[in-house]
Amino acid sequence: MNTVVSTAPKDRARELVAMRARIAAGVRNQQIFAAVGVLFTAFALLVLIAAFLDLLIDGLPRLSWDFLTNFPSRHPDQAGILSAWVGSAFVMLVTMLSAVPIGIGAAIYLEEYAGKNWFTDLIEINVTNLAGVPSIVYGLLALGLFVYQFGFGQSILAAGLTLALLILPIVIVSSREALRAVPIHIREAAYGVGATRWQMVSDHLVPYSRGGMMTGVILGMAEAIGQTAPLITIGALTFIAFLPEMPVTGEFPFLSMEWIWSGFTVLPIQMYNWVSRPNVEFQINAAAAGVILLLMTLLMNSLAIYLRYQVRKKIKW
Amino acid sequence: MVTEPLAQAAAAPAAAIKAEVRDLSFYYGDFKSLKGISLPIEEHKVTALIGPSGCGKSTLLRCFNRMHDLYPGNRYEGAINLFPDNVNILARDVDPIEVRMRIGMVFQKPNPFPKSIYDNVAYGLRVRGLRNKTELDDRVEKALKGAALWEEVKNRLDEVAFAMSGGQQQRLCIARALATEPELLLFDEPTSALDPIATGSIEELIQEIREQVSILIVTHNMQQAARVSDYTAYMYLGELIEFGKTDNIFVKPQRKETEDYITGRFG
Numbered sequence: 001m002n003t004v005v006s007t008a009p010k011d012r013a014r015e016l017v018a019m020r021a022r023i024a025a026g027v028r029n030q031q032i033f034a035a036v037g038v039l040f041t042a043f044a045l046l047v048l049i050a051a052f053l054d055l056l057i058d059g060l061p062r063l064s065w066d067f068l069t070n071f072p073s074r075h076p077d078q079a080g081i082l083s084a085w086v087g088s089a090f091v092m093l094v095t096m097l098s099a100v101p102i103g104i105g106a107a108i109y110l111e112e113y114a115g116k117n118w119f120t121d122l123i124e125i126n127v128t129n130l131a132g133v134p135s136i137v138y139g140l141l142a143l144g145l146f147v148y149q150f151g152f153g154q155s156i157l158a159a160g161l162t163l164a165l166l167i168l169p170i171v172i173v174s175s176r177e178a179l180r181a182v183p184i185h186i187r188e189a190a191y192g193v194g195a196t197r198w199q200m201v202s203d204h205l206v207p208y209s210r211g212g213m214m215t216g217v218i219l220g221m222a223e224a225i226g227q228t229a230p231l232i233t234i235g236a237l238t239f240i241a242f243l244p245e246m247p248v249t250g251e252f253p254f255l256s257m258e259w260i261w262s263g264f265t266v267l268p269i270q271m272y273n274w275v276s277r278p279n280v281e282f283q284i285n286a287a288a289a290g291v292i293l294l295l296m297t298l299l300m301n302s303l304a305i306y307l308r309y310q311v312r313k314k315i316k317w
Numbered sequence: 318m319v320t321e322p323l324a325q326a327a328a329a330p331a332a333a334i335k336a337e338v339r340d341l342s343f344y345y346g347d348f349k350s351l352k353g354i355s356l357p358i359e360e361h362k363v364t365a366l367i368g369p370s371g372c373g374k375s376t377l378l379r380c381f382n383r384m385h386d387l388y389p390g391n392r393y394e395g396a397i398n399l400f401p402d403n404v405n406i407l408a409r410d411v412d413p414i415e416v417r418m419r420i421g422m423v424f425q426k427p428n429p430f431p432k433s434i435y436d437n438v439a440y441g442l443r444v445r446g447l448r449n450k451t452e453l454d455d456r457v458e459k460a461l462k463g464a465a466l467w468e469e470v471k472n473r474l475d476e477v478a479f480a481m482s483g484g485q486q487q488r489l490c491i492a493r494a495l496a497t498e499p500e501l502l503l504f505d506e507p508t509s510a511l512d513p514i515a516t517g518s519i520e521e522l523i524q525e526i527r528e529q530v531s532i533l534i535v536t537h538n539m540q541q542a543a544r545v546s547d548y549t550a551y552m553y554l555g556e557l558i559e560f561g562k563t564d565n566i567f568v569k570p571q572r573k574e575t576e577d578y579i580t581g582r583f584g
Contacts (some may be wrong), residue, residue: 115389183428185424185428186428186430186431187387188384188424189424189429189430189490189493190430192384192421192424193441193444193494193497194415194417194444194497195440195444314431315431
C-alpha cells in the first residue's frame with residue numbers, strides 16, 4: 001500500500017545520495033552568492049577610498065591652520081576657507097534648530113495621534129516621496145517663499161530653512177521608525193497605570209527613542225552639509241571676506257541674532273568656486289576643502305553610529 | 318449556568334461584589350469575540366478566567382481597563398459595573414484614564430520601563446500628580462514590600478529594572494500596579510514567561526495581596542487557577558460556559574464542556 005514512502009534499504013540508500021547532491025548544490029550556490037557579494041562590496045568601498053585618497057593626495061599639502069583661518073583670496077596660496085566653514089556651521093545651526101522640532105513633532109503626530117484614514121495615508125506617501133525630490137526644487141521653492149515672499153533675503157536664515165525643508169523627510173521617517181521601535185507592551189504599561197497619551201509620549205516614547213531620532217537628525221545634517229544646488233539657487237555668495245556677527249557678544253544681553261540675516265557661503269560652494277577657476281593652484285585648494293568637508297561628514301556619521309550603539313547597549317527590548 | 322454569587326448579590330447588599338459584568342459583548346471590527354458575558358467579581362477574592370486559546374479570556378480581561386480603546390475598530394456592548402459607586406466603566410462618558418486609575422494591570426510579559434527600579438514603581442504615582450519626595454519614597458517602599466521585592470532591591474533602587482531577573486521584573490510590575498492602590502487588579506497570564514520557581518513566588522504573592530485588592534486573573538494553566546483562585550470562569554469561543562467556586566468547578570463541574578476541558582480531554 002505504501003509506495004510513496006518506501007523503506008526498502010536500497011531505495012533508502014538512493015534517496016540519501018540524491019539528498020546529499022541537493023545539499024551540495026545548495027552549498028555551492030551559497031558560496032557563489034557570497035563571493036559575488038564580497039566583490040560588489042569591495043568595488044563600492046574601493047571607489048570610495050580611491051576618491052578620498054585622490055582628494056587627500058591633492059589637498060594635503062594645502063591643509064594647514066592658515067587654510068582654516070584665512071578668508072578666500074585672489075592669491076591661491078593665501079586663500080582659506082574661514083568664511084565657508086563658519087557659514088556652513090551657522091547654516092547647519094539654523095537647519096538643526098528648525099528641522100528637529102518640526103520633524104520630531106510631525107513624527108510624533110503621525111505615529112501616535114493621527115488616525116488611520118485616506119488623509120493621513122496621503123500625508124505619509126507625500127512625506128516619503130519628498131525625500132526623493134531633487135534638491136534644486138527645494139532651492140526654487142525657498143527662493144520664492146523664504147527669500148522673496150517672507151523677505152528673508154539671501155541670508156543664513158533662508159539657507160538654513162531651505163536645508164531644513166530638504167532634510168525634514170529624513171528626520172520624520174527615521175523618527176517614526178525610532179518611535180515604532182518602542183514595543184507595544186511598554187505603551188500598554190504606561191497606559192495601564194493611568195497615563196494620558198501625552199504622558200505616555202513625553203515620559204516614555206520620546207526618551208526611549210531619542211537615540212534613533214538623533215541618528216536620523218545627524219544623518220540628515222550630513223546630507224545637508226554637502227548641499228550646493230539649493231543654496232546657489234537662493235543666492236549664496238561665492239566670494240565672501242567677512243564673517244557674520246557672532247551670536248555671543250561681549251556686552252549685554254550677550255546674545256545677538258544679527259547673524260541670521262547675514263550673507264553667507266558654505267564649504268561646497270567655496271569648493272565649486274575654486275574648481276571652476278582655470279588656475280591649477282585653486283584646484284589644490286578645492287581638494288583641501290573637500291577633505292575638510294568629507295571629514296566633517298564622516299565625523300557626523302560616526303557620531304550617529306556611536307549614538308545608535310550607546311542606545312542599543314542601554315535599551316534592549 | 319451556575320452563578321451563585323450573582324444570585325447572592327441580588328439578595329444581599331452589593332458590598333461583597335467589586336464588579337459585575339452584565340451581558341457584555343465585544344467586537345474587533347465585525348468579529349464578535351465576546352458573546353453576552355455576565356459574571357460577578359467578588360471583593361478581596363481571586364477570580365480566574367480559564368479556557369483554550371482564542372476563547373476570549375484576555376479580551377474580557379482587557380475590557381476591564383478599557384485597553385481596547387487604544388486600538389481603532391473595537392466596540393463594547395453591555396456593561397461592567399464597578400462598585401461601590403455602581404458606575405458602568407464601559408460607558409462612553411467614562412474616561413478610560415479614570416478607569417485605569419482605579420483598575421491596575423499586570424501583563425503577560427514583564428514590561429518594566431527602561432528606567433530605575435524606583436522610577437518604575439513611582440511612575441503611577443507621578444502620573445497622579447504626586448511630587449512630594451518623602452511620600453513617594455514611602456509609597457514606593459510600601460509597594461515593593463507588598464510585592465515581596467523590597468529586601469532584594471532596597472539597596473539598588475537606582476539600578477535599571479532591565480538588570481533584574483524575569484521573576485523580579487514581574488514582581489516589580491506588580492509593585493508598580495500596587496503603588497497606585499487600585500481597587501481591582503488584572504493579571505493577564507502573569508507567569509507564562511517565567512520559570513516554575515518564579516511562577517511559584519508570583520502565585521504566593523497573588524494569594525497575599527488579595528487582602529488589599531480584588532483580583533481577576535487570566536491563566537492558561539489550570540493548575541494555577543486551581544491553586545490561586547476562589548472563583549473560576551470557564552470560557553469557550555467567546556462565551557462563558559460555567560462560573561462558580563473554584564473547588565466546585567474543578568471537582569464537580571456542572572457542564573460537560575467544562576469537565577472535558579478540565580480533565581484534559583480537550584483544549
